[in-house]
Amino acid sequence: MHNIKRILACVLTVCLTLAILAGLTQLTEKKEGYAKHAEFFDQEENYDVMFIGASPAMNGIYPMEMWKDYGIVSYNMAEAAHPLPASHWVMRLALEEKQPELVVIDCFRLNLEPKTTANFSLMHTSLDSFPMSRTKVEAIFDLLDDPYKYEAEEGESRGAINMLWNFSVFHSRWDSLTENDFRPQKSYGRGAITNTGIFYDEMEKISPEDKLAVEATGLEYLRRMIEHCQSRGIEVLLISMPFAANEEEQRLANFAGDIAEEYGLNYVNFLQMDLINYHTDMADNNCHMNPSGARKLTNWLGEYIQQNYDIPDRREDSRFAFWHEDYEKYNLAKNADLQARSELYNILMLLYGDGLDAVLHVKDKSLYNDSLVLELLGALNVDTESLNKNSDVIIIRNGGEQSAVLDNVLFDGAEHDSPVGKILPIRAENGAQIRLDEDLYFPIMEDRDCSIAIARNGVPVDYAGFDYVYDEAAGMIQQINIVR
Amino acid sequence: MLFNSAEYLIFLPIVILLYFVLPVKAKNPWLLIASYYFYMCWNAKYALLMLLSTVITFMSGIYMEKIKEAGYEPAREVKLKNIVVAISFISNLGILFFFKYFNFAAELVTDFFALFNIQMHTPSFDVLLPVGISFYTFQALSYTMDIYRDELKAEKNFFQYALFVSFFPQLVAGPIERSKNLIKQLSVVHKFDWDNFREGILLILWGFFLKIVIADRLAIFVDAVYNAPGYYSGGFLIVASFLFILQVYCDFYGYSTIAMGSAKILGIQLMENFQSPYLSTSVAEFWRRWHVSLSSWFKDYVYIPLGGSRNGKLRKYINLMIVFTASGLWHGAALTYVVWGALNGLYQVIGEVTKPLRDKLVRLLRLNRESLGHRIVCTIITFSLFAFSMIFFRAQNIRHALQVIKGIIYVRNPWIFFDGSLFLSPLDYKLVLPMTIFLGILLFADVCKARGIAIRKIIMQQDYWFRWLFIAVSVAVILVFGIWGPGFSEANFIYFQF
Numbered sequence: 007m008h009n010i011k012r013i014l015a016c017v018l019t020v021c022l023t024l025a026i027l028a029g030l031t032q033l034t035e036k037k038e039g040y041a042k043h044a045e046f047f048d049q050e051e052n053y054d055v056m057f058i059g060a061s062p063a064m065n066g067i068y069p070m071e072m073w074k075d076y077g078i079v080s081y082n083m084a085e086a087a088h089p090l091p092a093s094h095w096v097m098r099l100a101l102e103e104k105q106p107e108l109v110v111i112d113c114f115r116l117n118l119e120p121k122t123t124a125n126f127s128l129m130h131t132s133l134d135s136f137p138m139s140r141t142k143v144e145a146i147f148d149l150l151d152d153p154y155k156y157e158a159e160e161g162e163s164r165g166a167i168n169m170l171w172n173f174s175v176f177h178s179r180w181d182s183l184t185e186n187d188f189r190p191q192k193s194y195g196r197g198a199i200t201n202t203g204i205f206y207d208e209m210e211k212i213s214p215e216d217k218l219a220v221e222a223t224g225l226e227y228l229r230r231m232i233e234h235c236q237s238r239g240i241e242v243l244l245i246s247m248p249f250a251a252n253e254e255e256q257r258l259a260n261f262a263g264d265i266a267e268e269y270g271l272n273y274v275n276f277l278q279m280d281l282i283n284y285h286t287d288m289a290d291n292n293c294h295m296n297p298s299g300a301r302k303l304t305n306w307l308g309e310y311i312q313q314n315y316d317i318p319d320r321r322e323d324s325r326f327a328f329w330h331e332d333y334e335k336y337n338l339a340k341n342a343d344l345q346a347r348s349e350l351y352n353i354l355m356l357l358y359g360d361g362l363d364a365v366l367h368v369k370d371k372s373l374y375n376d377s378l379v380l381e382l383l384g385a386l387n388v389d390t391e392s393l394n395k396n397s398d399v400i401i402i403r404n405g406g407e408q409s410a411v412l413d414n415v416l417f418d419g420a421e422h423d424s425p426v427g428k429i430l431p432i433r434a435e436n437g438a439q440i441r442l443d444e445d446l447y448f449p450i451m452e453d454r455d456c457s458i459a460i461a462r463n464g465v466p467v468d469y470a471g472f473d474y475v476y477d478e479a480a481g482m483i484q485q486i487n488i489v490r
Numbered sequence: 491m492l493f494n495s496a497e498y499l500i501f502l503p504i505v506i507l508l509y510f511v512l513p514v515k516a517k518n519p520w521l522l523i524a525s526y527y528f529y530m531c532w533n534a535k536y537a538l539l540m541l542l543s544t545v546i547t548f549m550s551g552i553y554m555e556k557i558k559e560a561g562y563e564p565a566r567e568v569k570l571k572n573i574v575v576a577i578s579f580i581s582n583l584g585i586l587f588f589f590k591y592f593n594f595a596a597e598l599v600t601d602f603f604a605l606f607n608i609q610m611h612t613p614s615f616d617v618l619l620p621v622g623i624s625f626y627t628f629q630a631l632s633y634t635m636d637i638y639r640d641e642l643k644a645e646k647n648f649f650q651y652a653l654f655v656s657f658f659p660q661l662v663a664g665p666i667e668r669s670k671n672l673i674k675q676l677s678v679v680h681k682f683d684w685d686n687f688r689e690g691i692l693l694i695l696w697g698f699f700l701k702i703v704i705a706d707r708l709a710i711f712v713d714a715v716y717n718a719p720g721y722y723s724g725g726f727l728i729v730a731s732f733l734f735i736l737q738v739y740c741d742f743y744g745y746s747t748i749a750m751g752s753a754k755i756l757g758i759q760l761m762e763n764f765q766s767p768y769l770s771t772s773v774a775e776f777w778r779r780w781h782v783s784l785s786s787w788f789k790d791y792v793y794i795p796l797g798g799s800r801n802g803k804l805r806k807y808i809n810l811m812i813v814f815t816a817s818g819l820w821h822g823a824a825l826t827y828v829v830w831g832a833l834n835g836l837y838q839v840i841g842e843v844t845k846p847l848r849d850k851l852v853r854l855l856r857l858n859r860e861s862l863g864h865r866i867v868c869t870i871i872t873f874s875l876f877a878f879s880m881i882f883f884r885a886q887n888i889r890h891a892l893q894v895i896k897g898i899i900y901v902r903n904p905w906i907f908f909d910g911s912l913f914l915s916p917l918d919y920k921l922v923l924p925m926t927i928f929l930g931i932l933l934f935a936d937v938c939k940a941r942g943i944a945i946r947k948i949i950m951q952q953d954y955w956f957r958w959l960f961i962a963v964s965v966a967v968i969l970v971f972g973i974w975g976p977g978f979s980e981a982n983f984i985y986f987q988f
Contacts, residue, residue: 023961025962030966034970175976177974
């Protein structure tokens with residue numbers, strides 16, 4: 007009896023230790039994965055559409071915008087630097103949690119052999135937030151059983167134990183814990199990660215008939231994904247996300263169409279479409295779209311899904327009423343992103359398709375010589391042909407749905423009629439302003455080379471002035487400063 | 491297999507579980523198998539060396555016993571025993587010399603002749619140093635000596651004796667157990683004992699705390715500074731030198747404590763290797779408290795046979811220098827270790843020589859040697875002297891050591907302690923508070939130990955909830971603050987190389 011008590015004491019000590027370690031594991035683990043996936047697990051209702059892929063899809067498809075425009079309840083489960091085998095396991099794990107009607111898979115780099123990325127820590131971001139299950143164990147052992155795996159960095163361990171119990175990796179974060187570790191914040195992007203920036207890129211399209219057939223691990227796992235979905239009665243749509251692809255990448259994307267045909271699936275090859283402006287819509291030279299590009303693609307894809315699949319519009323469904331609230335929180339995050347920008351280019355880019363109203367006041371007209379600014383304004387429906395040395399104010403409504411240009415504005419209280427409604431330039435005690443919609447005021451910084459004031463749904467969001475010099479050789483402005 | 495590896499954390503419970511589950515006759519064979527497996531995890535071939543050493547010392551014991559029983563005349567008996575002891579020592583030390591010192595000796599010979607412009611070509615062997623060879627060789631030789639001195643009866647059971655030489659908790663880094671202590675304990679059947687179990691667990695936790703929380707964390711700073719003495723100088727080197735001796739202490743003390751804990755669960759009491767050495771008020775006292783199993787080995791088997799302090803002061807000083815130089819050499823086949831050992835011998839000789847003068851000064855100035863202030867000053871001096879000697883222990887070679895000393899003496903940059911630049915180095919300011927707390931815990935534990943207060947016993951006397959919580963929180967603290975897992979390779983224990 008005495009021994010039983012002691013054994014029980016040992017067991018309880020072990021349990022207590024494990025309980026403390028479980029808490030510490032949660033505290034010390036990196037929270038990127040939590041931020042990205044928290045809403046996926048929190049939502050009791052199903053997701054109708056799930057997006058699977060790597061960073062081009064993660065940065066390029068915005069479920070919240072798809073919700074706003076089409077009422078599609080979707081989640082972006084694409085993960086940074088995930089080859090198709092890793093994406094396959096993310097999808098399998100996600101399908102254990104939710105049963106969507108449609109899975110959209112980006113066929114990015116189906117010729118890759120390695121199952122995981124060189125930056126192995128990204129595997130933690132995607133897999134750590136999934137609860138322990140047989141599939142997760144299977145996933146980890148399969149991903150680590152990889153003859154093509156990248157060499158681990160010095161001191162880096164890629165053992166199964168590190169993936170199954172991430173405390174073994176992250177316990178040393180005790181010296182860098184922040185408030186976010188104690189009160190983890192989730193993003194409201196439903197898995198999409200915004201990549202803000204502009205990289206001026208070009209792409210030369212090749213013939214859609216020019217294909218590169220391959221047999222590789224990536225393709226093998228794409229087939230597995232399709233077959234798994236089909237075995238569970240889930241529809242699959244294959245896509246190839248747009249980026250400034252080289253010839254080989256385009257040929258591979260063309261070949262992905264054959265795979266779709268083989269399985270009787272729809273295939274959308276964005277590389278063959280003129281949807282994206284590679285001058286203004288890419289965030290970097292690494293296949294990632296910026297919000298402007300992502301909104302264009304999301305809008306197109308939402309409409310395509312609505313037309314081709316039986317996916318309901320849930321905007322009036324009371325079970326999803328919280329999505330409307332989340333969308334407002336999502337807007338706040340977008341506002342914060344906008345307010346964090348210091349380059350005029352990025353601010354103009356962020357206006358696209360986001361329901362924002364903006365007033366751009368231009369004092370130094372050399373801005374109109376900048377071809378990138380003109381392309382960005384063009385995307386916002388500004389008649390750039392009409393811009394001249396007298397064009398003082400540019401008004402953009404609802405993310406570029408409408409725009410107007412005012413010449414020789416005197417701020418004398420004289421009302422102007424324009425395609426965007428009545429515009430009243432006035433000079434108040436605190437400086438020049440433009441009034442729209444009777445009660446929406448946009449301040450102007452007259453002493454700056456240009457200034458921009460932005461509002462969302464009638465509420466001011468940002469207000470900034472810029473000074474710049476025009477670099478004739480580069481054909482661009484060189485921004486000197488920003489004042490907020 | 492290192493104590494701070496996942497393998498050991500699997501190995502130890504299996505060994506313990508089977509030891510207590512197996513029938514009496516199978517217990518020690520099981521421990522022997524486990525010990526050889528433990529050793530062979532490094533290099534299976536080198537287990538043969540240990541076996542050879544075991545056979546030689548076992549047979550020497552048997553022969554000496556037979557000689558004693560044969561009833562020879564005393565003179566002849568001594569002569570025969572001398573022959574057996576000589577064979578045992580020469581063969582064991584020969585193996586040790588070949589694997590550990592041959593290349594070093596050949597290098598010394600070459601360098602010596604090079605002084606006279608004589609080119610010598612001495613062969614060198616590309617052999618790995620067998621892990622723990624110095625430890626088990628000394629342990630086995632202590633057995634030979636104990637039989638020779640009639641302090642012990644020869645062990646008749648070879649497997650029992652083989653277990654004494656190879657007992658895994660203390661196999662590769664000590665403590666160097668005495669045959670009188672360990673063989674007797676190994677011959678007794680041990681039943682599972684809850685008190686031993688609890689005490690063993692607490693010892694293992696304490697050992698892990700010392701090793702992976704303190705020693706390995708300090709090593710980051712020490713390594714960075716010592717590996718770039720041209721970049722880090724002055725204050726950095728002073729801090730690194732002091733931290734290094736804390737690192738070595740926690741590293742070796744940690745290992746010894748894990749060894750004690752592992753053995754304790756099996757019901758075997760290993761000797762304490764450290765008795766709060768950094769609280770010593772003199773170098774002589776320090777060496778009675780530091781690496782006790784080795785110091786006492788040298789005392790019993792080298793210093794006393796050399797005559798100890800019985801043949802006059804000069805002879806005593808020579809004996810001290812011999813013992814400490816040999817002790818330095820035992821630590822490694824390099825001049826740095828020889829200088830380190832000799833320096834510690836010299837400290838003691840100087841201490842002895844100046845003792846009358848110091849005593850006179852104390853009387854004249856009416857100082858109270860037992861006062862706290864006096865003791866603290868003496869402790870700091872002893873600590874500093876040891877830290878200085880350890881520059882040679884840590885340095886890659888004599889030139890490197892001299893470069894470090896030069897960097898300490900000639901570069902004066904005291905502002906690094908005030909302008910924050912000390913913390914821009916690998917000694918991250920975020921570490922200062924936790925490390926201060928951890929070193930404070932170590933100091934507290936050492937003070938308690940020196941005063942005979944057994945913290946383990948106090949913990950074990952507490953209510954069950956406190957004990958559970960203490961163990962759970964200790965595990966959590968070790969795992970959070972310890973250096974382990976990816977990003978950090980399992981750091982070797984410093985004393986493994988010896």
